[in-house]
Amino acid sequence: MALLLRLFALVAFALLPGIAIQLYNEFDLRFSHQMEVQELALGLAKLAAAEQQQIIQGIRQALIALSELPAVKAKDARGCEAYLSRIKERYPGFINFIVVDMNGDSFCDSTSDYKPSTAAGRAYFANVLKTGKFTVGEFAHGRATGRNVLHFALPFYDDDGHMGGVVIAALSLDWLARYLEQKGPPPGAALAIRDRNGTYLARYPGNDQFVGRRIPGDHYLHSDHSGTTTARDIDGVERIVGYTALQADAGEIFVTFGVDKTLAFSQIQRRTRLGILLIVLGTSVVLALTWFGARRFIQHPLGQMVDAANQWRLGDYAGRVHIRDKGSEITRVADAFNTMADALANREHELHDAKEKAEQAAARITTIFESTTDCVLIVDTEWYITYLNERAKAQLAVGYDLIGMNLCEIFPDWTDKNLSARAHTAMSERNSASVETFFRDVWYAVNAFPSGEGIVILFRDITEQKHAVEARRLMEEQLHQSQKMEAVGQLTGGVAHDFNNLLMVISGNLELIESRTADDECVRRLAVAARKAADRGASLTAQLLAFSRRQKLNPKTIHIDALIRDFQGLILRALGDRCKINLVADDQLWPCHLDPAQLETALLNLALNARDAMPDGGRLEIEARNITLHEDAIAGVASGSYVQLSVTDTGCGIPQDTLDRVFEPFFTTKEVGKGTGLGLSMVYGFVRQSGGHVAIESSVGLGTTVSLYLPRSGQMSDLGRDIIQLPDIAAGSGRVLMVEDDHDVMDVTSAILRELGYEVLCAQDGAEAIRILRDNESLDLLFSDIMMPGGISGVELAREAKQLCSGIKILLTSGNAADALSRHGAEGEFPVLGKPFRRAELAQYLQVVMGTA
Structure with a gap:
C-alpha cells in the first residue's frame, strides 16, 4: 500500500473518534440546550415579573401617598387636581389619576379638561369597596x-377613619407595550x-394584533407557581x-x-x-449584547426611581432612590420605595433559602x-391514602x-390482622411499629x-x-437426621466388627470341639447348640452391618418384578390368612444392580x-414402577x-413424633420381646x-408406606460372581x-488350618509377616x-x-470386610472371607483361591 494511502487511512481512522465525539456532543448539546432554554425562559419571565x-x-405606594393627601381626604377638587396633574406629568405612562366617592362618581382627576366620570359597575371598584384593599x-x-x-x-379614609372613596390610577397598556418593546426580546x-x-x-411582538385577546386552554396560568412548558403561542409559533x-398582593397578573x-x-x-470557533464568537456576541442591553435598561428615561427599580429587578437590593427635593410628597414615595426594597431584600433571601431547602428535601424524599x-x-x-409509590401502585x-x-375500605381484612393494631399504635403514640403479615398470597x-x-x-x-x-x-433437619444415622451406623459397624472376632473364637472352638468329640454324643450335642447360638449372633451382626452399610454385598443385575413373583409365596406364608396381598408392577421395569x-x-x-x-388383618400392596427424579x-x-418399590399396609400407622427414629437400630414400637428393632435398620443400610434411598409415610389409623428408590442399571446380564460351593470338605496341603492380631482368633483359626492339612506359620502384625515372607520364599498362601x-x-x-x-x-x-476394603481402595482386588466363618467355608475358600477346587 502506498504511503499516501496509508496516511489517508490513518487520518480517516483518527477522525473516527472525533466524529463519534461530535455525534455524542450533538445529542448531549441538544439536551443541555433544551434545559438552558427552559431556564432562560423561566429566568427572563421571573425578571420581567419582578x-x-x-x-x-410603586403604583401602590403612590396611591397610598395620594390617599393621605389632605385635599383627597377633604375632597378638595381644586387642590386635588393640581397635585394629580403634577403626578401625571411626572409619570407619562398613566392616562389618568382619578378620585371617586363611594358611589363611584369622580370629583377629581389629572386631566386639564376635567369631565365627570363614574367607576360604578367596574369590577375593580366593587372589589376595593368590598375588601378595602x-x-x-x-x-x-x-x-x-x-x-x-x-x-x-386603593380606598382613602377621612379623618374619622371612614372610607371616603377610592383613588384610581389608569395605566396605559400602550405605554406598557412600548416598555416591553424597549426591553428588546431576542x-x-x-x-x-x-x-x-x-x-x-x-x-x-404583535401587541396591536393580540392585546385584549386570550388563548383558551392555558391551564398553567391558573397555578400559583412558576414553571416551563412547550405550547403553541397565539401567533401559531411553537x-x-x-x-x-x-x-398575590400585586394582583393576579402573569408574565410569560x-x-x-x-x-x-x-x-x-x-x-x-461551525464548530468551536462559532461557539466562542456566539458567546462573545451574547455577552456584548447583554452588556449593551444592560446599559440601555439602566439609562432608561424613566428617571432615577425606575433605575433603582431596575437594580432591584436584577437582584441588587443595595440600590436606593435619592431625591433632591427633600420634604416633598415624592420624597415620601421614595422613602416608601426604599423601605419596600429593604423588606423585599430580606424576604427574597429568606424565600430563596427556604425554597431551595424545601425543593431539595422533597426531591430527596421522592427519589428515595x-x-x-x-x-x-x-x-x-x-386513614386516607395520600401517596403511593410506583411499586405500591403495581x-x-x-x-x-x-x-x-380509605385504607380500611380498600383492604377489608386490614382490621382483622395484627398489622392494624400495630399501625394504630404507631399513629396514636407517634412511635414506629413493625410486623410480618401474609397478605394476598405474599x-x-x-x-x-x-x-x-x-x-x-x-x-x-x-x-x-x-x-x-x-x-x-x-435441609437442616434432613442433614441432622442423616448425620445421626451415619453416626449410629459407624457405632454399630464398629460393634459388629469386634463382636465378629468374638464370634469367630467361639464358633471356631465349638467346631473343633464338635469334630473332636464325635464319640461323646452329649458333649457334641452341647457344642452343636452353642454353635447355633453363635450363628444367630453372626446373623445379628450381619444385620448391624447392613444398617451401617458395611456388609459385603453380592450384587447382580436383576429384574425386580421377577424377584417379587418368585418371592410372593414366602410373603404369603409370612402374612397368614388374615392379610391379603396385591402385587402391582409396571410393564418393562428397568433392571437394577443389587444383591x-x-x-x-x-x-x-x-x-x-x-x-x-x-393384627386383625388387612391389605398389603407391593408396587414397583419406573420413576425419573429431577434435581431437588x-x-x-x-x-x-x-x-x-413401595410396600403399603392398612395397619395402625406410626405417630409423627416417632417417625424420624424408625430407621435407628434397636428402635421398635413393638412390645418387649417381639422385635429386635433391626428390621428397618437393615433395610435402610442395604x-x-x-x-x-428410603422414604416412609404414615398416618395413624390409616397405614404406612415404605418406598425404596433403587437406581436403574444399564447392564442386562448377571455380573455377580459366587464362590463355588463344594459338597464335601477335602483335605488341603501347602504352607x-x-x-x-487377636491371639484367640489366631489360635482357633490356626488349629482349623492344621486340621485341614495345611502347614501354618503365624504372625501378629504386618512387620513380622514381612520378615517371615522374606525368609520363606516357598510359602503358598497369605x-x-x-x-x-x-x-x-x-x-x-x-x-x-x-x-x-x-x-x-x-x-x-475381616469382621467388617466391605468397610475395610473401601478404606484402603481395594474393592475387588483380593478375595475376602468375612468373620465369623465356618470351618467348611474356610476350606472351600482355600481350595478356590489355591486352585485345587
Missing part, C-alpha cells in the same frame, strides 16, 4: 379616552403580560414558555416569556456545523420513595387509583413510621426469604412389620432413573449401600502364613486379617507379599 412587581408596588383590575377599554388601560385602585421570543382571565395586557405569577423552539434549535445546528423496591404508602390521621393498587381512598415485612401528616407504611416482600428460611430448616438375597430379606422384613401392624425432587437424592495395628494393613501386606513372593496366593478376612 420588574412588573416593582412597578405595581389595594386592587388590580383587568383589561379594560377606556370609556372616555378610548384607550386600553389597566386600573389600580428574535423569535415573545414577552407577554396577562391578567387573571388570561387576556393579553401587553405583548411583544415556543418553550417560562411562566410565573406575580405575588416564550422562545421560538425552531429558532432555539437552529442555533444548535449552526453551532454543530420511587427508587425503593418496597411498597410505600402515606396515610393521614383519618403490587397493591393493581391498576386502581387509591389516592384519597409475605410482607410491614414497618409503620409516624410522619407529619399521619404515618408512612412500608410493605417489603419477604416471601422468598420466608421460603428460603423454611427450606433451610427442612437379590438382601432385597428379599428387606421385603420380608417390611412384610413382617406390615403383618404386625395389622427429593432432598439428598441425586437426579436420575430409579425403580420405586438400600443406601446399593446407592438408593500358609496366617497374620492375625491368610491375613485386613485391619491390624502397627501401621501395615492386610491390604498393604498382601500387595507387599505379591512383590516378595511372585507365586503366592492371597486370602483376606
Whole structure:
C-alpha cells in the first residue's frame, strides 16, 4: 500500500473518534440546550415579573401617598387636581389619576379638561369597596379616552377613619407595550403580560394584533407557581414558555416569556456545523449584547426611581432612590420605595433559602420513595391514602387509583390482622411499629413510621426469604437426621466388627470341639447348640452391618418384578390368612444392580412389620414402577432413573413424633420381646449401600408406606460372581502364613488350618509377616486379617507379599470386610472371607483361591 494511502487511512481512522465525539456532543448539546432554554425562559419571565412587581408596588405606594393627601381626604377638587396633574406629568405612562366617592362618581382627576366620570359597575371598584384593599383590575377599554388601560385602585379614609372613596390610577397598556418593546426580546421570543382571565395586557411582538385577546386552554396560568412548558403561542409559533405569577398582593397578573423552539434549535445546528470557533464568537456576541442591553435598561428615561427599580429587578437590593427635593410628597414615595426594597431584600433571601431547602428535601424524599423496591404508602390521621409509590401502585393498587381512598375500605381484612393494631399504635403514640403479615398470597415485612401528616407504611416482600428460611430448616433437619444415622451406623459397624472376632473364637472352638468329640454324643450335642447360638449372633451382626452399610454385598443385575413373583409365596406364608396381598408392577421395569438375597430379606422384613401392624388383618400392596427424579425432587437424592418399590399396609400407622427414629437400630414400637428393632435398620443400610434411598409415610389409623428408590442399571446380564460351593470338605496341603492380631482368633483359626492339612506359620502384625515372607520364599498362601495395628494393613501386606513372593496366593478376612476394603481402595482386588466363618467355608475358600477346587 502506498504511503499516501496509508496516511489517508490513518487520518480517516483518527477522525473516527472525533466524529463519534461530535455525534455524542450533538445529542448531549441538544439536551443541555433544551434545559438552558427552559431556564432562560423561566429566568427572563421571573425578571420581567419582578420588574412588573416593582412597578405595581410603586403604583401602590403612590396611591397610598395620594390617599393621605389632605385635599383627597377633604375632597378638595381644586387642590386635588393640581397635585394629580403634577403626578401625571411626572409619570407619562398613566392616562389618568382619578378620585371617586363611594358611589363611584369622580370629583377629581389629572386631566386639564376635567369631565365627570363614574367607576360604578367596574369590577375593580366593587372589589376595593368590598375588601378595602389595594386592587388590580383587568383589561379594560377606556370609556372616555378610548384607550386600553389597566386600573389600580386603593380606598382613602377621612379623618374619622371612614372610607371616603377610592383613588384610581389608569395605566396605559400602550405605554406598557412600548416598555416591553424597549426591553428588546431576542428574535423569535415573545414577552407577554396577562391578567387573571388570561387576556393579553401587553405583548411583544404583535401587541396591536393580540392585546385584549386570550388563548383558551392555558391551564398553567391558573397555578400559583412558576414553571416551563412547550405550547403553541397565539401567533401559531411553537415556543418553550417560562411562566410565573406575580405575588398575590400585586394582583393576579402573569408574565410569560416564550422562545421560538425552531429558532432555539437552529442555533444548535449552526453551532454543530461551525464548530468551536462559532461557539466562542456566539458567546462573545451574547455577552456584548447583554452588556449593551444592560446599559440601555439602566439609562432608561424613566428617571432615577425606575433605575433603582431596575437594580432591584436584577437582584441588587443595595440600590436606593435619592431625591433632591427633600420634604416633598415624592420624597415620601421614595422613602416608601426604599423601605419596600429593604423588606423585599430580606424576604427574597429568606424565600430563596427556604425554597431551595424545601425543593431539595422533597426531591430527596421522592427519589428515595420511587427508587425503593418496597411498597410505600402515606396515610393521614383519618386513614386516607395520600401517596403511593410506583411499586405500591403495581403490587397493591393493581391498576386502581387509591389516592384519597380509605385504607380500611380498600383492604377489608386490614382490621382483622395484627398489622392494624400495630399501625394504630404507631399513629396514636407517634412511635414506629413493625410486623410480618401474609397478605394476598405474599409475605410482607410491614414497618409503620409516624410522619407529619399521619404515618408512612412500608410493605417489603419477604416471601422468598420466608421460603428460603423454611427450606433451610427442612435441609437442616434432613442433614441432622442423616448425620445421626451415619453416626449410629459407624457405632454399630464398629460393634459388629469386634463382636465378629468374638464370634469367630467361639464358633471356631465349638467346631473343633464338635469334630473332636464325635464319640461323646452329649458333649457334641452341647457344642452343636452353642454353635447355633453363635450363628444367630453372626446373623445379628450381619444385620448391624447392613444398617451401617458395611456388609459385603453380592450384587447382580436383576429384574425386580421377577424377584417379587418368585418371592410372593414366602410373603404369603409370612402374612397368614388374615392379610391379603396385591402385587402391582409396571410393564418393562428397568433392571437394577443389587444383591437379590438382601432385597428379599428387606421385603420380608417390611412384610413382617406390615403383618404386625395389622393384627386383625388387612391389605398389603407391593408396587414397583419406573420413576425419573429431577434435581431437588427429593432432598439428598441425586437426579436420575430409579425403580420405586413401595410396600403399603392398612395397619395402625406410626405417630409423627416417632417417625424420624424408625430407621435407628434397636428402635421398635413393638412390645418387649417381639422385635429386635433391626428390621428397618437393615433395610435402610442395604438400600443406601446399593446407592438408593428410603422414604416412609404414615398416618395413624390409616397405614404406612415404605418406598425404596433403587437406581436403574444399564447392564442386562448377571455380573455377580459366587464362590463355588463344594459338597464335601477335602483335605488341603501347602504352607500358609496366617497374620492375625487377636491371639484367640489366631489360635482357633490356626488349629482349623492344621486340621485341614495345611502347614501354618503365624504372625501378629504386618512387620513380622514381612520378615517371615522374606525368609520363606516357598510359602503358598497369605491368610491375613485386613485391619491390624502397627501401621501395615492386610491390604498393604498382601500387595507387599505379591512383590516378595511372585507365586503366592492371597486370602483376606475381616469382621467388617466391605468397610475395610473401601478404606484402603481395594474393592475387588483380593478375595475376602468375612468373620465369623465356618470351618467348611474356610476350606472351600482355600481350595478356590489355591486352585485345587
